[in-house]
Amino acid sequence: MVAPAAPSCSARGSDAAGFDSRTGGAAPRATASRRIVFLRASSCLLLALVTMSGCATHAKRLELARRDFYRGDLHSANERLVEEIARQPKDVEVLQLDQAMIELLQGRPDQAERLLLESRDRLAFHEQRDVGETAMTWLTDDTKRAYEGDDYEKVLLRVFLALSNLMDDGDDVTAYAFQINETQQRIINEAADPEGENPKAAYTQVALGPYLYGLIREATHLNYDDAERAYERVVEWAPNFPAGVEDLERARGGVHCEQGNGVVYVIGLVGRGPYKVERDEIPTSQAMLIADRILSAVGEHNVTPTIAPIKIPAIYVPANPLDRLAVFAGDQYVGDTEVITDVGQLARDQYQAMMPQVMGKAIARRAVKKAALYAAKSAMNTQGIGELALDLVGIAWEATEAADTRCWGLLPETIQVRRIELPAGRHRLSVQPRQGESVVGNLDTFEVEVVESRNTFVMLHYPSTQRLGEVLRSTH
Numbered sequence: 001m002v003a004p005a006a007p008s009c010s011a012r013g014s015d016a017a018g019f020d021s022r023t024g025g026a027a028p029r030a031t032a033s034r035r036i037v038f039l040r041a042s043s044c045l046l047l048a049l050v051t052m053s054g055c056a057t058h059a060k061r062l063e064l065a066r067r068d069f070y071r072g073d074l075h076s077a078n079e080r081l082v083e084e085i086a087r088q089p090k091d092v093e094v095l096q097l098d099q100a101m102i103e104l105l106q107g108r109p110d111q112a113e114r115l116l117l118e119s120r121d122r123l124a125f126h127e128q129r130d131v132g133e134t135a136m137t138w139l140t141d142d143t144k145r146a147y148e149g150d151d152y153e154k155v156l157l158r159v160f161l162a163l164s165n166l167m168d169d170g171d172d173v174t175a176y177a178f179q180i181n182e183t184q185q186r187i188i189n190e191a192a193d194p195e196g197e198n199p200k201a202a203y204t205q206v207a208l209g210p211y212l213y214g215l216i217r218e219a220t221h222l223n224y225d226d227a228e229r230a231y232e233r234v235v236e237w238a239p240n241f242p243a244g245v246e247d248l249e250r251a252r253g254g255v256h257c258e259q260g261n262g263v264v265y266v267i268g269l270v271g272r273g274p275y276k277v278e279r280d281e282i283p284t285s286q287a288m289l290i291a292d293r294i295l296s297a298v299g300e301h302n303v304t305p306t307i308a309p310i311k312i313p314a315i316y317v318p319a320n321p322l323d324r325l326a327v328f329a330g331d332q333y334v335g336d337t338e339v340i341t342d343v344g345q346l347a348r349d350q351y352q353a354m355m356p357q358v359m360g361k362a363i364a365r366r367a368v369k370k371a372a373l374y375a376a377k378s379a380m381n382t383q384g385i386g387e388l389a390l391d392l393v394g395i396a397w398e399a400t401e402a403a404d405t406r407c408w409g410l411l412p413e414t415i416q417v418r419r420i421e422l423p424a425g426r427h428r429l430s431v432q433p434r435q436g437e438s439v440v441g442n443l444d445t446f447e448v449e450v451v452e453s454r455n456t457f458v459m460l461h462y463p464s465t466q467r468l469g470e471v472l473r474s475t476h
Helices: 028-052 063-071 074-087 089-105 109-126 131-139 151-166 173-190 208-218 224-237 243-253 282-298 343-380 385-399
Strands: 261-272 275-280 311-316 324-329 332-336 338-342 412-423 425-435 444-450 455-462 472-475
Touching: 063 074, 063 089, 074 089, 089 109, 089 151, 109 151, 151 173, 151 208, 151 343, 173 208, 208 224, 208 243, 208 338, 224 243, 243 412, 261 324, 261 425, 261 444, 311 343, 324 412, 332 412, 338 343, 343 385, 343 412, 412 425, 425 455, 444 455, 444 472
Parallel strands: 261 455
Antiparallel strands: 261 412, 275 311, 324 332, 324 425, 338 412, 425 444, 455 472
16 A cells, blocks of 8 residues: 655644644644554454454355265265365365275275375375464464364275275275374374373374284185284173184184185174364353453553454264164174274363364464564554554454364265175175164165185275265275
């Protein structure tokens, strides 16, 4: 903005600086001019800040894509994700995670694996902090930084790499299984500080990595020691997974299955999983308001009043209408799927562990903005309408804050497994959604080829009482 020309000396005796030599005060016309310039500048900044705040959160922008997905319209859901990538290219990594789920459920595990690998590498790159980007988050909010993924997402990314490969050629399952363990251990170790405090030490260990490694090694009929060690870890990390003890005993006995039989693993992706929503932290906002009033009472200038609430991301896990799948071979009930990985609990564990840090940064960010506006008031010695204008700018600035709700939003609530030993040949299997003791869905029947002495894997996704996507099958 070009500053207006300085007023010339008038008959009333004001100088070029706008000082009235007869009254000893600022010339009214010059004062008015400066106020107009100041108010125009404040108005422009106010308009810019309000414009910045008009952007919807990630959760809002993906409402339609998620709706289409859970309605079973996977094609439309993918198209909406493609459109969102074009609008928000900086979020391509997290959006590709959702695309990978769609590819997997459409029976293209190789494409799912490709997308997951791309996301894995990009998210790892974003873990390298950019100083300028970090500074920008203090002036705006965390949505302005490149997304590096939450801890549970980094682990689950390796989980679904393993599952995608398992439902394809299976060549890299054991490598991905190792990555699951290595990733979660690295996350925990890197969080330790010199004083021994570690908020991530209580994270739940994901047992699916050693479980997949164990069943692959067991099926070689040679490496039962490897399988035994893997199942020991499963029992330790997932004590509520009853099949773990059976798997361990079988590996110690050195028998994969009886002669003439093969093994079918039914893998269920059950329930709609966690995603992030924006939450107003009202108690903290009220505390900030009280602090504003105290500081305003004792300071030379008012502190920008806290009107816009402090916003933080919160984990939301929907109440699901089913909790497991009953499995039938022919007309015979053979058992229920059992939870090997509770995705919802992983997300909640992280949320609870990291909430103090999330809240601390949100409060500190708000304090930085208030301090910047207070410093501006002091530097310009604003009073009256000038101070009010800066308060309005500060209020608008704080209102631009949005919680970072970017997340992998199409995860299941739980990953469950049922192992079935059957004679070699073609078999009719069925699954039926259950909630407690209640049947909540119809039988879903499909055929599978059981190969002697080998493992056959079947994967189904039940976000609700009806299956979503294809029945995936593979044999290794």
